[in-house]
Amino acid sequence: MHVLPYPVAAYIFLTGCYGLATSRNLIHAVGCLAVCQSATYVLLLAVGYRDGGTAPVFSDMKPGSRPLVDPVVQALTLTDVVVGATVTALLLALVLQIAKRHGTVDPDELRELRG
């Protein structure tokens, strides 16, 4: 019994936040957001793991023959992966428009919305 995966997930999340806050390039920032999201995958799947378990997929094994890991978190993570990919695409589309309209993708140089 150990708890290593949980702090690793927390660490990934905070690292991503750090990158997001200090980013000098919006594409890089979107990448950091993807890193933040991978923390949620790790946490969810770690929560659902069971020692010695295997995937509850019965195409190549008999039901009840082995301990099973939690299928629900896997379905949740699956949804989460899709969400992550689509959000990345949408944000990248916005970054492209920013590059066109502002001529830069450095957040330090975007000075339109203040005060």
Add this chain to the structure above:
Amino acid sequence: MSDALIVVVLLLVAGSATAAVAQRDPARQALVLSFLGVLLAALFTVLQAPDVGLSQLAVGSALTPLLIMLSVRKIRRRGRSEEEDG
């Protein structure tokens, strides 16, 4: 034995996540992100989630890098055509 495997992959994932954040150039970050994607797929396999691993592979190994690299290319091309304009 399984635990050792999980620990190894977890540490690699943490390391590559750090690297992905530390690479400030988006093209280089995209390389690390695609590596992270494949590693995450391996981690999901180790955590007995092949379904999630498959979708992570599908998204992380080719789709996301393609999206990021196309954006990078667009922005670089913009920069170039502006330089040519003077």
Add this chain to the structure above:
Amino acid sequence: MNGWILAATVELGGGGAAALWGVTTGPPARRVVAQNLTTSAVCPALLLLAQGYGRPSYVDLALLLALLGPVGTLVFARLLSDDLAGERPGAWPLTWTAAGLGAAVVLALCVAGAPGRATVKLLVIGALLISGNVIASRALAGGYRGVRGG
């Protein structure tokens, strides 16, 4: 638990760490080579894991990686062709070593399993993996010239 998983651990740990080091340091040329070698490091490990866990259905993961990994490298080879133009990274010794490793793993698994549909699948994966890697290396070593606009 068993030798297959031990082998996968070694492969993932060693190959993964080496690829991580390669992909984060050095000039762009080295990084793309390392990215390409990720596929050859992880794909055999996935095969070994499927065998180690006794779950033939996990082999699909390796199939997908053998298909899509080289595609990912082609993305970088194509869209970074300007950066790579001067360097032409090929790293042929490494590529062939990785290919040999993949072949060895596939052969070992073919021998361990009973011949049948699974063997065919394994062989297909092996072929895809090796050809994909070699082609991706070829693409990095000047596979795209004069990409401008297109």
Add this chain to the structure above:
Amino acid sequence: MNRLRLWLLAVGGAGLAALLVAACLDLPGFGGSRHPYGDRAVRAALSRHTANTIASVNFDQRAYDTLGEMSILFAAVLGCVVLLREARDEHRARPEPADVARPVRRYALLVLPVALVTGLYVIAHGQLSPGGGFQGGVVAATALHLLYLGADYHALERVRPLGVYETTDALAVSSYLVLGAAGILAGTAFLANTLLPYGTFNTLSSGGTVPLLNAAIGMEVASAVVVLLAHFLDQAVEIEEEHGRGTP
């Protein structure tokens, strides 16, 4: 770098880190055996003859979540189409064809059908073995773009009538919704898997409506990803700003 931001980041990060670490120590140990919902889900999947429990959770027990997930993809693609449309001050330029080395071109054209078939295989076996509509759809859509990687953009454009893919995307979403609403018309509930026989365990037609919903998702994802990548490719390759305008 802004000094205030670094202070905020340090304080906020430290606080959240402390909180998360404290929480981790209170979590049940990794690999624990208490998964009440998971165990119920496995039983429910077996009772409905679905071999892949994850597919059963996705397309039967929590199909409503998948409806939301599919809508997110649909909305994001629609959003990208809107955001990456040609602006008033832009025009399209024909890109020069790329010069691709012959082995790479051959490989791409050879692997393309293999990848397409693999994508379809992953979709079709979704309710049996790992995989499903989402994974297979992405693979199939990515496969198509081997044409761009191996040949050039014109080759891809020839096999990609965008309007058809957009319509397919929308129709796949509609069919998922209609299948869901059929449950209400049949007098049970939205997205109820009670319309079709559950079939024989571990065959392609098992699981009632699971394969149908799975196929709808596969169609939706494949066409959505094609449309999505098409707009990014257009931006990266074709669309140019008119010179002397555009930037403030």
Add this chain to the structure above:
Amino acid sequence: MHHLIPLLVAIPLLGAALLVATGRHLPRIAAELTGFVVSAGTAALALILLLNSAPPMVEWVGGWLPVDGESVGILVVGDGPALGMAALASLLTLAALAYSWRYFDEPPRDRTGSFTALMLVFQGAMCGFAVAGDLFNAFVFFELMSVVAYALTGYRIDEAKAVQGALTFGIVNSLGAYAMLMGIALLYARTGELAMAKIGRGLDAAAGPGGPDALVLASFVLVLTGLLVKAAAVPFHFWLPDAHAVAPTPVCMLLSGVMVELGAYGVWRVYGTVFAGPGGIPAADLTRALVTLGALTAVTGAVMCWYQRHIKRLLAYSTVAHTGLFLVGLGVLTPEGDDGVALYLLGHAGVKAALFACAGVLLDRFGSVDEHALHGRARGQLRATAVMFAVGGLGLAGLPPFGTALGKAITEEAVGGPFTVVYVAASAITAGAVLRVTARVFLGLGPRPGDAEYETSGSDEEPETSGPLRRIPDTMTIVPAVLLAAALAVGLAPGFGALVARSVNEAGSGGAHASAHWTLPGVLLGVASALLALALAGLAVSRPGWVAAPGWAAPLRRLQSGHVGDYVAWLLVGATVLGALALPGILGS
């Protein structure tokens, strides 16, 4: 009847899918008509369900009815507040679609229906979030709502401010959503359940004699971070003015009118069902956290609102101030507070959407929403809009008999004490700013003010129509008028307050019934806010120097830097503050 609840999501989505499928061949008028009919149908369904929501309904999607109290399906709830929020979202979408009838004369080529389709998906997402009874399902619809909102905010891609605001919105809200998902994962690890009520029971069962532990606190903080980012509580609020000020006007009506309030609703729902039990967060801690953050939000929003010259940004800050007031009202955890906030929220939605609609008229007539540039330009024209803007301002102040006044009066009574001052001040200052704009722009009163250093101006914006409008279409006048009338009806319709109170209390955690009706002190406080607002506006116009930005307001304005990195750092600080505010209960027990 309860089987129909998921259709609140399915119908608008189906409409959107059909619009996209046929979008290439459909004339614009047909696309808009389809959108209007689908949206109206959903609104009608929401209202019918709402009328049948006593006693509260529940529905297990997919027919997975619980066996021995355990189910594998997803729960949707059909109680008064859930269906009420769904109905509100649907009706506002309908209003926004009607308002945009002659809007956007240049839709994307070949895709006439895409704006309408996005609005329909937005409607479906808001309805789905409102009726969610399952925490992960709530996250899914929360994310759907966000994704559509990013795309809609950046819809005018020719506008530099719009795309920047949309990206800031996207990054901050996505991060908030991921924090929420981490919280959901922690709750799942503890209880092994996803339905909100089951998680609540699971927490109670798992809590030892020591009461809640750090895990409960962390999951509470993470889940609330996601919801409070959406609700724009200080210090999670920075994205809101950046996004709401630049979104197309019909979208602003929805964002400010109902989406932000859905964040507050989510806080109420999640606390009441998940964390209210003995294994959750003690009531005193929640009150401390929400009342502190809410009061801070109200004050910050009001101060920043006063110093804006960009009219839509000014309205966005007034939304921040009002959500602060809602959070304070919810934070005291009394039935009266919940009732008051429900009524306040309904009235506010009408008033705020109407104000944004009027600002949109200015934008399309003059190509500017800058208070200084527009000084006196609308004098003598746009009379109807001028009257509605002024009436909206008074409604914002809580002048009886607006719904805002009734809601505010009840909430003030529930909160009591020094917080009454916050309510009166925040509503008066935000309303004063709106009235000041009315006086300067529509009446041309006072001298033309000078420029400050650190601010966002609203000039040189592109009108959202194909060019500046010479004649304002009737729909753009009728819609705000109807919305204001609805806000009045909330306060005036006999028995409506009591009806809302009853359905909120039936669903709420308290269970106790409270009455909701006008009281003399409430009316007097409402009149006082309105008079104070008028006085502030008059002072601003006649003696600008007296109410100009003092030195201490400058740092506050500097915090709103427009830099997404700053906002992310503030999000982390906000999570820490939330944890610190709720910590004593964990330590003490």
